[in-house]
Amino acid sequence: MLSKLSLALKKAKARIKTPKFECKQCGVCCVKYVICVTHKDAFRVAKQTGLDPHEFLNCTIPEKGVEESFKGVPRFTGQDGKQWILCFKENEKTNGCYFNNSGPCSIYPVRPYVCHAFPFLWHGENSNPRFTFNTDSLEFCKGVVGAKENKFPFDAVAEDMKISEKEDKEYAKIVKEWNDRVEKKEIESPSLQKFIDFIMKKASDERN
Ligand code: SF4
Ligand code: SF4
Secondary structure (H helix, E strand, C coil), X not given: XXXXXXXXXXXXXHHCCCCCCCCCCCCHHHXXXXXXXXXXXXXXXXXXXXXXXHHHEEEECCCCXXXXXXXXXXXXXXXXXXXXXXXXXXXXXXXCECCCCCCCCCCHHHCCHHHCCCCEEECCCCCCCCEEECHHHHHXXXXXXXXXXXXXXXXXXXXXXXXXXXXXXXXXXXXXXHHHHHHCCCCCCCCHHHHHHHHHHHHHHHHC
């Protein structure tokens, strides 16, 4: 049986289509999700922070029950021949994103595109609506509670999402090339470390 709280939440979720929202930069959303990244995301972060990408990148295999949220995310063949998703490491203190210490994002200008649309979901330029509200955020997003107006920059984020879609396609091709080369045994003992080197070289080549 649903508790009163979860019943109220369910009703609120059904009612809210586009809530008032103003980000409070609390960083709570940054400890809720695995942050998937592309070659370009990793390249920008490494360039901006001066960090070695091996320091902040990791890989994951989604647990049963949450696979749906990772639908369409390219998987590379890595350790043990398993299919992995590239993501940020966890921050040891918060168990959230590597770049969040229970506050604002420390790489905000170069944060991965996957972070740009939250707490909305992007459905593509030709969709109507292009954005819908991610009702899961009602459970924790301080920007929805008590906001007086909607300050989400829909038009600017739509532009970001177009770049994101382009980079996602490039990344999918790179992952396919990696997987094909592993299958042909052109890359031996595939690992996260080797995959990171592979995608960083691709990102660097694309820039030149
Ligand atoms: S990159 Fe920044 S915005 Fe994205 S989850 Fe990490 S801390 Fe949050
Ligand atoms: S939880 Fe909401 S208010 Fe807090 S940083 Fe994320 S989007 Fe902004």
